[in-house]
Amino acid sequence: MVKVENLVKSYSDAPVLHGISFEITENGVYGFLGPNGAGKSTTMNIITGCLSATEGRVVIGGYDIVEEPEQAKKLIGYLPEQPPLYMDMTPYEYLCFVAAARGVEKSEIRGQVERSMELTGITPVRDRLIKHLSKGYKQRVGISETLLGDPRVIILDEPTGGLDPKQITEIRDLVRELGKDHIILFSSHIMQEVQAISDRVMIIAKGRLIISGKPEELEQYLRRKPVITIRARASADEAARILATVSGIDDIELLEESEGFSAYKMTAEDYEGAAEKIFFAFARAGLALTTLEHEAISLEEAFLQLTSGMDTYSADPDEEQKVNTKNG
């Protein structure tokens, strides 16, 4: 339904997107996750035909967005980052205008507009001027605009941006609800939000699609093995010999050795199990452990490291490819 092939966008010299590709065929909520400036909005603008790509193409329901824009655009409802509202209109007038522009039959405009207002909960303010509405209501007017003409694909650029917690929950519920019979592509820079409502997550950073997968898969990908640090009253060699006998730990690394003490750092899948084994191994050897601690990186931290300094935790290129093709 939505096919994006190798999108590249450059402004004068600076490239913004470096070849983003994905394909969406089934209904559901698809979350675009990435820090600000990663290229989420640019990608969405290109998909909806508001912006041209330097290279690559977008096909919506079999229609190329550049070559057959009218057919393709009928299948898309788009809410840009700043809702495109005419401030001196009422929501009802505004929605009627958009519905007519989307080619809704004259006899159906009224019904469709009323239905979409009902769904987004803006019926109470239908006759007030949009400029007098609160930010949450404006956002909802924007969302209800995307539903007109019954498009299969709905694209929402940061739909919860700048809203209060209650409004955020409401919008999230609405997005989830709509995802049952639409393809919803929404963007956000908040990881929990994307995880909470998406059926599929795509992480974009620095103009590249890094990962795409189910939220659980994403979690697996991001979850790093906890790091265990120990300090024992033993020489480095002694401690190394003992650690070598313990199963389930990797990446053993000497931190320091001084005055009969030595410190090591290692990683383990199962922290609790590994810590127990280490403890008994040293106990059997009659050597005292003075420190045994572990440190786990939260998903949020891992995400931040992944998207900001991609070299800090540079995803193995082969692995990246694998994840992409698996879900691509």
Place this chain on the structure above:
Amino acid sequence: MVNIIKKELNQYFKGMFGYFFGAVLLMFAGIYTVMVNCNMGYASFEYTLNNMSFMYLILIPILTMRSLSEEKKQRTDQLLFSLPVKLSEVVIGKYIAILAVLAVPVIITAAYPLILSRYGEVVLKTAYVNLVAFFLLGAALASIGLFVSSLTENQAIAAGLSFAVFLFAYFGSNLTDYLPGTAAASLAALIAAGVVIALILYILTGDITAAAWTVALCVVVLTFVYRRNHRIFEGLFSRVVGSLSLFERYYVFARGVLDLRSVVYFLSVIIFFLFITVHSLEKRRWS
């Protein structure tokens, strides 16, 4: 397109704007009618309209300034880009709405010659031909104003820029009278004009080769013609500016002449500026 026209008219007449524009134009129509026809006792309504055309300098920029600049500022252009409508429909729809707002006071003014004719001789034929020309002049200026408003997201800049362009169109042909009328001066002025056009072309399209070719072609053709027969260049520049000036074209009607060439010229100006307005919007998507 009907939908766009409806939306635009709704915006013009929901606020004060459409009424304000009509009221101001009618106010001046009233003042000039009293002055020219009643006080001075002229039987020609053309003189009234002729004087009134000056008001276009201020009123048309105000009429067109927000049309496209406001869409850009409020980011509603993104909505228009993402809707399944052609940009040409958007531009023509907006233009027709502007014409409608302009037409309201002009149609009301159409009653004046009739009212005046109750109290004396009024040449109705020339009065009405002139009224049509008056509307066409406004329409041509509005197409330029619409184009200017597509260039910026600031209403005030759009209005100021349109005003500057109109002012030049208004006084341009008078100013060229002060230029030396020799053949060489005309050649230089025409080449300078060619460079300016090439520069505008470059700003609009970003295509340096096309701009360079325009300059080259301009220089080659003009020098070639000049060497063959430099006599025709005498006073040519001011004649060219005069025949391109919308206001000069309009004054022909004030002499009671139905000049079809001028009508064709007005229509060409309108089509040309609507065309480049569409491209100016299109370019925004490609930048």
